[in-house]
Amino acid sequence: MNSIFVLLTNIILSCLGYLITLHAIPKFKYTFLKANLSGCDMGKGSHEKIPEAMGFVCGPIFLIVMFLFIPVPFIQYWTTNTANEFPHHQFVQFVAALLSICFMLALGFADDVLDLRWRIKLLFPTVASLPLLMVYYVTYNGTTVIIPKPVRFIFGNDVWLGPLYYVYMGMLAVFCTNAINIYAGINGIEVGQSFVLCSSIIVYNFIELSGDCGPAHIFSLYFMIPFLGVSLALLRFNWYPASVFVGDTYCYFAGMTFAVVGILGHFSKTMLLFFTPQIINFLFSCPQLFHFVPCPRHRLPKFNKDRNVMEPSTVIFKKSSLSTLGCFCMWVARTFKLVCYKEEFKDNELYCETSNFTIINFMLKVAGPTHEKTLTTYLLSFQVLCSLIAFSIRYGLSIVFYGA
Secondary structure: OOHHHHHHHHHHHHHHHHHHHHHHHHHHHHHHHHOOOEEEOOOOOOOOEEEOOOHHHHHHHHHHHHHHHOOHHHHHHHHOOOHHHOOHHHHHHHHHHHHHHHHHHHHHHHHHHHOOOHHHHHHHHHHHOHHHHHHHHHHOOOOEEEOOHHHHHHHOOEEEOOHHHHHHHHHHHHHHHHHHHHOOOOOOHHHHHHHHHHHHHHHHHHHOOOOOOHHHHHHHHHHHHHHHHHHHHHHHHHOOOOOOOOHHHHHHHHHHHHHHHHHHOOOHHHHHHHOHHHHHHHHHHHHHHOOOOOOOOOOOOEEEOOOOEEEOOEEEEEHHHOOHHHHHHHHHHHHOOOOOEEEEEEOOEEEEEEEOOOHHHHHHHHHOOEOHHHHHHHHHHHHHHHHHHHHHHHHHHHHHHHOO
8 A cells, every 4th residue: 555645544543633632631631630640730839739640641542543543554455365465574563562552551550540669660661662672573683783984993894782782672661761751840841852752753754764764664653643643732731831740651651652663663773862861861860860869759840939930959968878979979960060059067967958960950050040931941942952963963973983
């Protein structure tokens, strides 16, 4: 069947998914409030209950769109006498991808309801990625990495990584599902960054359609366009002032969708280029995530009700409680002015107060107290800038390092 017709069908179903999500969210808001799936917006100083976990509305709509779409690329094999040529490997890729996304959608909702421990959040994405890795092994199994020109005299033209490449892809799935979740805390940031990431991937897929991996990029488009539709609808309600919260459900759903297309679309390394802000935020957060520096339960910015602006949130601790590694992390953060920091003697103890180690708090340190909507705009502008840099690296430096 003509690929243009299949793609147009996907776009039409995606528009339908957008409209359904747009009408479903307001109706499900009250259902979630009745189930006590709600919270207060700590960035408004208001005690009004706002429904959470709205990712559990747009996620199933995305899956329904994909379930309706699955037969379309394969209709020609069922309506003609070419059933014996049916591309089973492509069909299995669809099923495995949707299975992984379903798994993470369920985990995200369970996390919103049960507040799961971090070890579970790391274990489940690993398990959810196994169907993807098995399908990748059966249908492609490419584990050879091309070496950049400057170091080919050491390693040769390419290196076979074998099982290590599967470990890398499994870690990619874990990273994608958690990276968006830890880069959150203000209205619109979770869906906004996902929207920019998805748009960047769609542009990249269209550019690469005429290349050697054209079918893999078409596969990616089949997932990214419907995801863009439901995310855009959710963004309308989650943008400042948010009337709904997306919850961990959306973060895990979005992360696994990106992991799916990165792995089965064979552009996992380019995917990481688009994830540059998330990588920076993760590396910056590591001292607190691994508890080298005390980490509070919430690291979202602090709301200044009098000025109606966001300010860097802080954590206070005894300096003597820091390990050697913790002291080193604080020294690096202070030396490079990455955090707001001050010390105070109290009860014969030296107490430290530092802003939390997130890119959101760093932006507030650089820009000063900022309105929440403006802060989201700054951060999403940085996401767009990083995507432009990613394209420059992919189509600029790749010629220098790989000759193509």
